[in-house]
Amino acid sequence: MLQNLHQALKESIKSNDFLQTTLHVKDKRIHLTYYKSLINHEQLHHDLLSYIQISNCEINHLHEIKTLIPLEGTMVSSNLQEIVQSLTHGSIFLQLDPHLNEGLIVNIADPQLGHRDHNDTENEYSVIGPKVGFVENIDTNMTLLRRGLVSEKLIYEEIIVGSLSKTRIVIAYLEGIANHQHVNTARQRLSDLDFDVVFETSLLEQLITDNSNSPFPLFLSSERLDRIMYALINGEIAIICDGSPSIITGPTSLFSFLISPEDYYLPWIMGSFFRLIRYFGIAFSILATSIYVATLTFHYTVIPRDLLGPIIESRTNVPFPPLLEVLFLEITVELLREAGSRLPTKVSQTLGIVGGIILGQAAVAAGLTSNILLIIVSLSALASFTTPIFKISNTIRFLRFPLIVLASLWGGFGIMLGLMFILGHLLRLKSLGSPYIVPLFPFRSNSYSDSFIRSSFSYLSNRFFTTRPRSTKRYSVQKNKDIGDDYNNE
Amino acid sequence: MQNRVKENYAISGSFVFFLIGVPQAAAVIMNFQSLVIGDAGQDAWISIILAGLSLHLIIWMVYKMLGNPAKDVIDIHRSIFGKFLGNAVSLLLVGYYFLMALFYFRAYIEIVQVWVFPTFRTWALAGILIGMIYYVVSGGFRIVTGFSFFYMALIPMLALLYLPFRQGNFHYLLPVLNHSFIELLEGSRSSCFIFFGLEALLIYFPFLKLPEKSVKWAHFSILFTTIKYLLLMMITLMYFSQGLLKHTLWPTLAMSKIIELSFIARFEYIYIFMWLMIIIPTVCIPIWCCTRIMKRVAALKPRLSLPLVLAALFIVALSFKERTQIDALDKFINELGFYFIFAYIPLLFIIASVAFKLKSNVK
Numbered sequence: 001m002l003q004n005l006h007q008a009l010k011e012s013i014k015s016n017d018f019l020q021t022t023l024h025v026k027d028k029r030i031h032l033t034y035y036k037s038l039i040n041h042e043q044l045h046h047d048l049l050s051y052i053q054i055s056n057c058e059i060n061h062l063h064e065i066k067t068l069i070p071l072e073g074t075m076v077s078s079n080l081q082e083i084v085q086s087l088t089h090g091s092i093f094l095q096l097d098p099h100l101n102e103g104l105i106v107n108i109a110d111p112q113l114g115h116r117d118h119n120d121t122e123n124e125y126s127v128i129g130p131k132v133g134f135v136e137n138i139d140t141n142m143t144l145l146r147r148g149l150v151s152e153k154l155i156y157e158e159i160i161v162g163s164l165s166k167t168r169i170v171i172a173y174l175e176g177i178a179n180h181q182h183v184n185t186a187r188q189r190l191s192d193l194d195f196d197v198v199f200e201t202s203l204l205e206q207l208i209t210d211n212s213n214s215p216f217p218l219f220l221s222s223e224r225l226d227r228i229m230y231a232l233i234n235g236e237i238a239i240i241c242d243g244s245p246s247i248i249t250g251p252t253s254l255f256s257f258l259i260s261p262e263d264y265y266l267p268w269i270m271g272s273f274f275r276l277i278r279y280f281g282i283a284f285s286i287l288a289t290s291i292y293v294a295t296l297t298f299h300y301t302v303i304p305r306d307l308l309g310p311i312i313e314s315r316t317n318v319p320f321p322p323l324l325e326v327l328f329l330e331i332t333v334e335l336l337r338e339a340g341s342r343l344p345t346k347v348s349q350t351l352g353i354v355g356g357i358i359l360g361q362a363a364v365a366a367g368l369t370s371n372i373l374l375i376i377v378s379l380s381a382l383a384s385f386t387t388p389i390f391k392i393s394n395t396i397r398f399l400r401f402p403l404i405v406l407a408s409l410w411g412g413f414g415i416m417l418g419l420m421f422i423l424g425h426l427l428r429l430k431s432l433g434s435p436y437i438v439p440l441f442p443f444r445s446n447s448y449s450d451s452f453i454r455s456s457f458s459y460l461s462n463r464f465f466t467t468r469p470r471s472t473k474r475y476s477v478q479k480n481k482d483i484g485d486d487y488n489n490e
Numbered sequence: 491m492q493n494r495v496k497e498n499y500a501i502s503g504s505f506v507f508f509l510i511g512v513p514q515a516a517a518v519i520m521n522f523q524s525l526v527i528g529d530a531g532q533d534a535w536i537s538i539i540l541a542g543l544s545l546h547l548i549i550w551m552v553y554k555m556l557g558n559p560a561k562d563v564i565d566i567h568r569s570i571f572g573k574f575l576g577n578a579v580s581l582l583l584v585g586y587y588f589l590m591a592l593f594y595f596r597a598y599i600e601i602v603q604v605w606v607f608p609t610f611r612t613w614a615l616a617g618i619l620i621g622m623i624y625y626v627v628s629g630g631f632r633i634v635t636g637f638s639f640f641y642m643a644l645i646p647m648l649a650l651l652y653l654p655f656r657q658g659n660f661h662y663l664l665p666v667l668n669h670s671f672i673e674l675l676e677g678s679r680s681s682c683f684i685f686f687g688l689e690a691l692l693i694y695f696p697f698l699k700l701p702e703k704s705v706k707w708a709h710f711s712i713l714f715t716t717i718k719y720l721l722l723m724m725i726t727l728m729y730f731s732q733g734l735l736k737h738t739l740w741p742t743l744a745m746s747k748i749i750e751l752s753f754i755a756r757f758e759y760i761y762i763f764m765w766l767m768i769i770i771p772t773v774c775i776p777i778w779c780c781t782r783i784m785k786r787v788a789a790l791k792p793r794l795s796l797p798l799v800l801a802a803l804f805i806v807a808l809s810f811k812e813r814t815q816i817d818a819l820d821k822f823i824n825e826l827g828f829y830f831i832f833a834y835i836p837l838l839f840i841i842a843s844v845a846f847k848l849k850s851n852v853k
Contacts, residue, residue, distance in 0.1 A: 299606075301755070301756050302760075303754070305755075307753060410607070412606075413606065413607070413763055413766070416766045420622060420766060421622065421625065423640065427636040427637060428629045437636075440639075442501075443502070
């Protein structure tokens with residue numbers, strides 16, 4: 001490169017926020033090149049220029065400036081490619097003589113610029129427990145995790161992904177606990193990736209997933225600090241992406257989507273109870289409307305005589321077959337949900353009331369649907385929102401529709417067929433190469449203390465084999481000394 | 491061993507409990523009673539115990555013959571009959587497993603058509619089920635195993651038969667043991683079809699991890715099936731009179747008709763639909779065995795052989811139209827399976843152990 005570096009930079013970057021200025025310090029001139037929009041101006045004046053100006057010694061060489069500036073990450077470079085790269089990351093380029101083909105790169109980027117500094121975990125709310133959530137800034141997220149897990153075992157591995165965005169992706173895991181196979185798989189998939197802009201971890205998830213043709217999320221994504229920490233200590237790995245407030249963990253199983261951090265903060269009886277309610281909610285939400293369609297279309301004899309009366313009564317004025325009736329209501333609920341999630345909170349609350357109550361009542365009064373169906377549909381909509389993770393509740397709401405159609409075609413046989421297909425699909429799914437429905441299959445009997453119910457902490461002292469951790473012991477169980485086994489209080 | 495199964499394709503040895511158990515809970519659970527009482531009458535339940543006990547011996551033979559090092563029946567055939575003849579015999583097994591799959595498959599289609607949807611076309615029903623079977627079998631043996639595991643979820647449903655049991659008349663079981671031993675054995679023979687399905691063990695044996703340690707699970711499975719059918723048989727004998735039972739085609743379903751809870755009645759529908767969960771792995775296991783034999787013997791890739799086998803299953807299943815034809819198929823399968831389990835396996839066991847002795851003597 002024989003061309004003047006200063007000139008070359010000017011020609012290669014045409015953006016208006018790209019500045020090249022000259023500064024007079026004593027009898028010397030310093031040429032600065034930087035993106036106005038990227039650097040921290042306070043740092044530029046306070047930490048960089050002021051030190052150069054107040055110094056007494058003569059500045060003749062770049063290395064002298066380098067020793068003057070109290071900043072890390074400075075280097076002398078003459079490679080145009082490298083300079084452009086670091087300028088786009090928020091560095092400043094200093095030259096003493098624009099005709100010399102070298103200059104000093106000083107990193108004074110402002111990582112906080114344009115980011116919010118806290119997140120109240122509004123999307124994954126829990127009544128008890130910390131409300132600390134991740135933010136868009138990867139360094140803040142890494143700090144939060146590092147402060148939560150005070151151990152040298154916590155390892156961060158950084159990979160740059162994205163030809164345009166140059167997004168920093170960090171794989172976090174606990175050395176000696178996470179299985180190397182999972183780390184290797186994640187590292188390999190990330191480094192093989194070719195994509196232009198990585199916006200979000202959810203997008204990243206689809207790029208590195210084991211099966212992209214599945215309605216089920218194969219990585220758990222969460223914005224809660226406690227949840228990610230819990231995944232890490234159980235031997236999972238976490239993938240953090242710059243610019244995304246949620247972190248994904250894997251290998252995950254279907255059942256971890258039904259776990260709420262609150263299960264662990266409440267006594268185990270309460271925690272287990274709420275968890276079982278969630279399981280029931282999911283089963284109800286998937287099956288209720290399709291069973292309604294199946295029984296009323298084909299198998300009305302399954303309904304006992306006493307129950308048949310009220311059902312017939314509520315359906316006497318409805319002119320449609322059960323399938324249309326159900327689809328009408330289900331789609332109404334989906335519209336309400338979709339509209340509610342696109343509108344500001346206050347508007348959507350009003351909309352929910354107007355849509356939910358008035359529309360529902362009016363539909364019954366107009367004879368479009370039956371009362372009983374209205375109850376079933378709204379209950380199953382409600383039940384689908386009991387899942388702690390947003391993504392799985394989408395899956396559940398989606399799975400309803402093929403089942404309704406199957407039920408209208410072949411009744412209970414159709415529902416069963418759909419369920420069998422889902423089961424077969426679940427059996428085939430893998431997350432980071434591990435089976436998706438552990439501990440059911442492969443059967444891991446030691447994991448049952450924390451799957452359908454959450455047992456007391458004295459049974460949770462070992463990590464489960466579901467993530468194949470390298471060490472299984474979490475803590476040792478000790479009984480408090482003042483609780484005796486002596487029932488006579490002697 | 492050239493056919494050593496890779497570690498990540500193998501399954502835990504205890505899953506043999508489900509792999510053996512699932513075909514034994516298939517469609518025959520709905521109609522075995524009327525076929526069994528022919529010879530032993532009200533003592534049919536003793537016949538079932540006898541049949542169950544004798545099968546423990548068969549399981550022992552299979553594990554003895556195939557274990558240490560784990561190999562399948564194809565290897566046994568090769569080492570006894572030589573490469574060419576042994577492969578030919580193994581190919582005959584494809585036919586056997588195919589017929590087994592057909593037996594389970596057609597029986598379930600018939601139940602659905604008779605009890606739920608009389609107008610449901612056989613080709614449509616068969617087509618849907620075959621699509622499902624293709625999806626499961628193409629996932630590999632682990633998926634088939636996983637599927638068969640979930641049948642345990644349905645077994646508690648049989649507890650609802652307590653309600654017909656309450657209606658039962660204990661005196662129908664009396665007098666006990668008024669049949670001769672020969673008649674009891676005849677009864678055992680005609681009831682052994684409820685235990686079909688353990689023959690597939692001959693093929694998937696190398697897929698089990700530590701088979702010698704898991705032998706107890708195979709025995710548990712037989713024991714579980716024996717107890718299950720024993721109880722079911724006793725309930726049926728108490729519920730029906732023998733004259734009525736002889737003319738009832740699906741006694742289990744007929745009994746379940748009287749079960750009624752406050753929100754649900756006509757339990758036979760629930761049973762029939764839920765049994766899909768058992769039928770699919772039951773058909774998948776023999777189909778998988780067919781593709782496995784073809785792969786080992788003829789080096790035919792499952793990607794090719796699976797559609798072939800399923801297409802054949804579809805066409806053959808359609809050719810059975812009348813109840814009498816299906817009945818004839820059932821009778822034929824009962825005979826075939828009986829001789830396969832109680833003649834072929836012991837014979838192979840004796841020949842194999844003699845051949846093994848001779849070989850070690852020569853050495």
